[in-house]
Amino acid sequence: MGVPHSPEIGSTETLAEGFHEVRAYCGLGKCVPQKVLTNADLEKMVDTSDEWEVFKFATRVLARAAAEAVEKSGLSLDDVDLLIPHQANLRIIELAAHQLGVPMDKVFVNKVDVDMHPNAQLIEKFYSSFQKKDAAGMIACYHPDVEFSDAVFALRGKQVGAMWHMFCEGGRDLAVTLGDIQADDAQGKAHWEATYTFSATGRKVRNIIEAEFQFKDGKIIQHRDRFDFWRWARMALGPVGVILGWTPLVQNRVKRIGRGNLEKFIQSHPHYQ
Numbered sequence: 001m002g003v004p005h006s007p008e009i010g011s012t013e014t015l016a017e018g019f020h021e022v023r024a025y026c027g028l029g030k031c032v033p034q035k036v037l038t039n040a041d042l043e044k045m046v047d048t049s050d051e052w053e054v055f056k057f058a059t060r061v062l063a064r065a066a067a068e069a070v071e072k073s074g075l076s077l078d079d080v081d082l083l084i085p086h087q088a089n090l091r092i093i094e095l096a097a098h099q100l101g102v103p104m105d106k107v108f109v110n111k112v113d114v115d116m117h118p119n120a121q122l123i124e125k126f127y128s129s130f131q132k133k134d135a136a137g138m139i140a141c142y143h144p145d146v147e148f149s150d151a152v153f154a155l156r157g158k159q160v161g162a163m164w165h166m167f168c169e170g171g172r173d174l175a176v177t178l179g180d181i182q183a184d185d186a187q188g189k190a191h192w193e194a195t196y197t198f199s200a201t202g203r204k205v206r207n208i209i210e211a212e213f214q215f216k217d218g219k220i221i222q223h224r225d226r227f228d229f230w231r232w233a234r235m236a237l238g239p240v241g242v243i244l245g246w247t248p249l250v251q252n253r254v255k256r257i258g259r260g261n262l263e264k265f266i267q268s269h270p271h272y273q
Helices: 039-045 051-072 090-100 118-131 135-139 158-170 229-237 239-244 248-268
Strands: 009-017 020-027 142-149 154-156 175-183 187-198 203-216 219-226
Touching: 051 090, 090 118, 118 135, 118 175, 118 187, 118 203, 118 219, 135 158, 142 158, 154 158, 158 248, 187 229, 203 229, 229 239, 229 248, 239 248
Parallel strands: 142 219
Antiparallel strands: 009 020, 142 154, 175 187, 187 203, 203 219
C-alpha cells in the first residue's frame, strides 16, 4: 500500500476482481512504502470478513501477478532470490509458490496462523497436499485405523489412502480450493471444493463439500465428506443425472463403479492391500 514511484522497482502488476486487488512488485533493489496500513485500517476500507471469497481470489491471481511482474522486468523466475508475499495465510503462500515453481526456502514467511489449533493445521496440511496431488502427504495426516465415508465410498485403513492416491493420479485437471477450517482437540470441519472433468462422461464438475473430522494421537481417525449427490449427478451425468440423479438406482450404480475402480487401483498398487 502506498508504494512510491522508484527506479528500484523493476515493474508492477495489478490484478483486480470485484472489490479485491492483488498488486505484485518486482524489486531490483529495495523500496520502503511511504505508508503502512494495519489490518484494522484495512477493515475500515474494505470488507475482509468473507475469508472464503478472499481465499479463492488470492489462489487464482497471486502467482499470476507475481509471474507477470517478473516477466515485465525482463527477468525469469530463476532470477528471483526471495518471494515476499503480503499474505499471512500459509496455504495461499504454499499454493502460490507451488504454481510458480519456487521452493519454500526462497519464500519469506513472517506470521502464519500462529493461533491455529494443531488439528486445524493438520487439516490444512491435508488439503495443501491434495492441491499439490501429493497422496503421500495426505496419507501422513491419517491415523492407520482411519475411517472415511461420503455419498459413494465407505472405507477404512489403507483403502482410504488408496482412494485419495487414485484421485491424485486420475485428476489431470483437478483443482482444489479450501475455505473455512475449524478444529479443537476432538473434532474439526472444513469447507472445500473440487473442480475436475468426470472421466466417464467428459463433463466438468464443481463439487462443494463439507468435511467433518475426528482426531486421535494427533492424526485424523474419522473423516466424513458431505455433498449434494443430485447436484453432483446433474453436472457429472448430464440429462440422466437431472432426471434420475436423486434415485437409489443411479446412486447405487455410481457406488458400484467407484468401488470397482478403487479395487482395480488397489490391485495395481499392492501396498494398499
